[in-house]
Structure formats: structure tokens, C-alpha cells
Amino acid sequence: MNKQPIGFLDSGVGGLTVVKEALRQLPHEDIVFIGDQARLPYGPRPAQQVQAFTWQLTRFLLKQNIKMLVFACNTATADALEIIKPQLQIPVVGVILPGARAAIKATKNRRIGVIATEGTIKSAAYQQAIQRRDPQLQVLSLAVPKFVTLVESGQYNRPIARKIVAEMLQPFVGSGIDTLILGCTHYPLLRPLIQDFLGPEVQLIDSGAEAVSEVSVLLDYFEITNQNLAHHGQAHFYTTASPKMFDQIASDWLDLRDLKAQQVNVTQEE
């Protein structure tokens, strides 16, 4: 029916974990992704600045004629979704509510951990999303800012990563959580290390993957799926910084060999 692409925005390359899931779950959909690598990380920035940057990325994607917009970034979701969503004519999906819903469904002992950037943790968006549904649930939130730079610098599979993961997650030892929300789209890259450190009894929730399930529900609900089944979804990638490292990390993550990101300046029309 609707052949327009789905837009994904992120502060950097972390949102590609969401794109990877979208390519798997929605093989006939075209995708446009923009990562704001020139200005990452968003986590430590004031909310107003995150809102301004997210608007710029949104306007760029709207020019690509998208039919749906996904905030593939927890910080952007926490700070800007509620402001931007009501002003657009197309459906807008963030990563926080899908992650919160999945955690509520998963926990058995009613103790949920959340790791995210400082910005997301300060916003208390996960805690609110969870406890607005059930105030009896315990939520243990922790900012782990170092994880983003670990991933963006391509060191997520080096020995230093294991050391930093152990250091940062120390507060969860003995906390009794049985579910941990990976509240930043960069963190799935560290998933094996996080799972190793916390042990197999803690269930990890990938908010990005959950968001794609919501995208799938809404594509159906608004009847805007691409129904041309002969079509293999194409993905186009844009970055605000040099495409070189983007291409390298993105190729590693997505197993796409010919991935060629284009550099764009989203501030030029401001």
C-alpha cells in the first residue's frame, strides 16, 4: 500500500541496533536513518538542546517523505518525544514505552533495573512509564554514561569493555533484579558482556527491538505497510559527521557490506 520509507533518528550509531531489528522484522519496508554523530553524545546535554537537535533530525527525515518516525534513541525519546509527536501528521514511536511494557511483562519478582544515559535517567522516563502502570513495581535506575563512548569508539568488543561493564554495573550486584532494561540503543552491542556479568537469571530487555514490534503494530493499525512483497527493503544511512567510522561500525553490526552513509548538515537551514 504505502511505499514511503520509515524514518529512524539517533544521536549516533546506536540506533542501528533498532534498524537491524527492523530489517529483520519488516523485510519489505524501506528505511532512512540519520545519526547525529557530529554532536553525540546526547546523554549529558540539557533537555532543551536535545529537543532542538531532535527537531533538526526530524525535519531532515520529513523531507525524505517518511510515513512513520522512530526515535531510535532513548535520550531523544525522554526529552523530545512528547513535544514533537503531537506536532507531526505521521505516527511517531519512541523506545521507552515499548521497553517499559516488555519489562513489566517479563519480571517475575517485580524488581526491574534500568541502565541508560544521564539524560534518560534524569528524566525518570522509564521509572514513570513503569510505575504509572503499576506503582508496586520496584525500579532501580543507573546512569552508565561510559557505555556510549565505548560503543561509538568501536571498542565494544575489546578487553577494556568487559572491565568497564563490570565496574559500572557493580551497583546491581545483590540488588535482586530479575529484569534489566537496556535503556540506550547503544547497549545491545554490549549485551554479551552485560549478560555475562549479571548472570543468566537476569533477563535483558532491548528497548529498540521492542520498539520495532510497536512499529509493526502501528503499520498495520494505520494500514501503511508496504504490500509489495517482491520489494526487498532498502536502507539509506545519513550521518552528520564523517561517514568513515559510521560505515565501519554499521557494517560490523548490520552485516551489510556495501553500506555507504552520506554526510549531511542538518543545521544549514536553521
Place this chain on the structure above:
Amino acid sequence: MNKQPIGFLDSGVGGLTVVKEALRQLPHEDIVFIGDQARLPYGPRPAQQVQAFTWQLTRFLLKQNIKMLVFACNTATADALEIIKPQLQIPVVGVILPGARAAIKATKNRRIGVIATEGTIKSAAYQQAIQRRDPQLQVLSLAVPKFVTLVESGQYNRPIARKIVAEMLQPFVGSGIDTLILGCTHYPLLRPLIQDFLGPEVQLIDSGAEAVSEVSVLLDYFEITNQNLAHHGQAHFYTTASPKMFDQIASDWLDLRDLKAQQVNVTQEE
């Protein structure tokens, strides 16, 4: 935020399996249910008649000031959802797409079975919903009309039920399906017998339970959840026939002792 109830409609009492799931997943939401027991089963009726009846039930629920409408009936979903949904101002959810999505996610060997009423099978709604997403998936559909009367007559836990289940599901023996959609909201009552007959390697998909997950996504998406967490959701039940058998079956299924259905005439204003 939004304290209006969610409306559920069904041809009879089968939709109560969906209500039961809604009470579990959405404990703060009020619910209004109407079952058209006076005119069940819908399965063998022509599509136009199902549409007319479903409009009557819809109008009754709209008068109850509902904020969302759930077609807790596969036949009504197959025949009337696409006609009624675009004409309402509130979100409308059916049971077929959620069931189809869950089956696609669940199947490993890519062979999915569907059991439903004649009406639903004739509409080919499940097959379309599945193969519109992935034409490589095999779908084996079977009408099992006797199951509805088995449930509505309260015989679903009598020995005769086991015999009829074995008889009707015979065509699936040796079919190699690894996933079976219970494509009628009455069938979850027969779930233990169906699972016994097909064996543990076949995964059963309860379309109604999946629809409630979609309701949950849309309540969040449209920001119409009831955020008064001190409120325990109330359910009101209406039937177009005598409330006596309704109350008995409903009490058995829902474990609600004081359930008192009211009889209404939905045709009076036609």
C-alpha cells in the same frame, strides 16, 4: 488520563476470553462487554448480515462512551472491521492481525495452521494477513464450526468435547504445522484438549490475548490509558439473550462471583 471504558463486542460469550486477558494485563481499565447471544453463531451467516449486527453492537457500545473498541470476535473482525473502523473516531482493534503477527513470530518451520468458523475461513482473512507479510509461509486453514456450539452450550469440559476436538482436528495429523492459531475467541476454552490432541510441539496462538497486547500499545500510543492507579477496573457485561447461561459460563471463565449480565435489545432503534 482517560477514564472512559474500553468496549468489547462478540457474537456470544467467547469474547470473554479476551476480556479475561484484558482484566489481567490492564487492571486499571474499565470494560464494557456485549455478547450477541440471541443471534449466535455468526460463523455461518453471510458477511453483510454480520456487518449489520456488528454495527448494532458498535452503536450500543458507543453510547456507553467507550474510548476504544475491540472486536473480540474473529468473524466480526473478518467481515466488518475494515468497514466500521474508518467510520469511527476512536481506535478499533480486531483479533486477526495480532494473531497473524504472533504466529509469524512463533513459527520455526514456516507452517502455520488456522482453525476458525466457516465465516472467518471463507474470508481467508488469516491467510491474507500472514501471506501479505511473507508469501513464503504455508498456511493450512480449517473450519471447525462445532467448537463454538460446544463452548456456548457449556459442554467444553465434558467427555464429548475431547471426542469432537479429535474428530475435527484430524486433518492436521501429519501436516507438520508447528503453530496453530486459535482463530475464534471461543477456542481458548478448548485449549487443553487441543494441545493434548496435537501434542506439545505445536504452539497455540490465542488471537484474543494477542489483541490485548495491541490494545495496550494503542492506549499508550494515543495517550488514553487510565492513569488513576488507585482505580480497580470495573467490567460491565451485556447480552442480547437471557443473562442466566451468560452469567454461569462467564463466572466459570472469569472467576468473578458477582458477575451480573444485563439483557439489552440492540435492534430496538433500527
